[in-house]
Amino acid sequence: MxxxxxxxxxxxxxxxxxxxxxxxxxxxxxxxxxxxxxxxxxxxxxxxxxxxxxxxxxxxxxxxxxxxxxxxxxxxxxxxxADWLAMALSGLPPVRAGRFFVYGAHDRGKAPPNTVNLRIEAGAAFGTGHHGTTVGCLVAYNDLIKSKRFPRVLDVGAGTGVLAIAAARTGSKTAVGTDIDAPSVRISRENAKLNKAGARFVHASGLGHQLVRQDAPYDLVFANILAPPLVALSQDIKLALKPGGFAILSGLLRTQERRVLAAYLSKGFRLYRRLHRDAWATLVLRRA
Missing domain, CATH: 3.30.70.600 (Ribosomal protein S10)
Known part of the structure; x- marks a missing residue:
């Protein structure tokens, strides 16, 4: 080809x-x-x-x-x-997920006054808020913070940084995002500046980087990645969380849900909630 x-x-x-x-x-x-x-x-x-x-x-x-x-x-x-990605994104409508309103530059001026408004420019990174997995994570997080607070949050596979930025904008004093893709880290840092969010992003593979470990254990870990790395990172995510901490996992199809859930149950997690959007699943787990 x-x-x-x-x-x-x-x-x-x-x-x-x-x-x-x-x-x-x-x-x-x-x-x-x-x-x-x-x-x-x-x-x-x-x-x-x-x-x-x-x-x-x-x-x-x-x-x-x-x-x-x-x-x-x-x-x-x-x-x-042509810049087909930018052209495609320019036609995407803003997204409402609980208290969060995610929009791009083309929708400036449409943000409601009573929502947490997140301007996210994707570039070559994943996570504009339109995908079922990103929406699932935001909805799950929105529901959790109705009754809980998460001072330290880690976002594994941050993409555009939208999840770490959402945490920083809703009271998390520490919001750290990691990604194996250098352009995604650059884009997420730019988005953090756009949103005046105190989130920081690290170019790293896995959770072993010093700048990730120094703030552990975390109160909540996002991991919106693919099913195989979700399974492979189950032990590392457990160790990154404090006992009683939450993990919001997505990036998996409904057909992969049982496999991913089994990996985390075997590590001592308990299922707190599951959400489905189109063909995608989001799991909310709690470390026992």
């Missing part, structure tokens, strides 16, 4: 689409692949996967995985030589 920017689109029944998405998550060669899955036509049970590969190898891998699901109609479209 050429080096030109492409978008891969697959349409089909929900069961087939969710199974294909799970296969993408399980493929170690596609661990960093960017894709979304959503319901396109409820009446006809048509779900849609949109993938945006960054290399020809990743594009070939995605096409190969999707080819295993004959009920999906898959096509590859070349993207115009």
């Amino acid at each position: 050429s080096q030109d920017a492409v978008q891969i689109i697959a349409r089909g029944p929900r069961t087939e689409a969710e199974t294909a998405a799970a296969a993408i998550d399980a493929d170690p060669m596609l661990e960093g692949a960017t894709y979304s899955i959503l319901e396109e036509d409820e009446d006809h049970d048509i779900w849609r996967i949109d993938a945006f590969p960054t290399t020809s190898e990743e594009a070939d891998g995605l096409v190969a995985v999707l080819a295993n699901y004959p009920k999906l109609k898959t096509m590859v479209e070349k993207l115009a030589d």
Whole structure:
């Protein structure tokens, strides 16, 4: 496949689409692949996967995985030589999640006066607030802070930084975000400045970085990443939390929920709440 920017689109029944998405998550060669899955036509049970590969190898891998699901109609479209990501984001409406109102520069002036307004510019980072996993995390956090306070918060896989910024804007004295992607760290720092939020971000893989460990144990840990790293990090997230602390986990499909939950229950966590949005799940867990 050429080096030109492409978008891969697959349409089909929900069961087939969710199974294909799970296969993408399980493929170690596609661990960093960017894709979304959503319901396109409820009446006809048509779900849609949109993938945006960054290399020809990743594009070939995605096409190969999707080819295993004959009920999906898959096509590859070349993207115009333009800032297509910015163009796509410019058409996204603002998002309300509990007390939080997430918007981009194109929606300045629309923020209500009685909400926690978060201006988030995505660039090349994940987490504008539109994805079901990000919304799930914000709604779960919104409900928790109705009765609890979390002075120290860690956001694993921060992306745009929206979750750490939301924590900093609602009273967390320490809000730390980590990401393995350097551009995401840069973008999250820029977003923190835009929102005048005292959140700091660290370029790190895992939770072992000194700037992450120095504020542990945390009262709450966000981890809005993929299912395989959620499972792999279950022990590290436990150790990063104080006893009785909360973990809000997302980035997983409903079909992956049981696997992720089992990993955390085996580490002594208890299920506090689960939320579903479209095909995605968010788990709220408490360390015993």
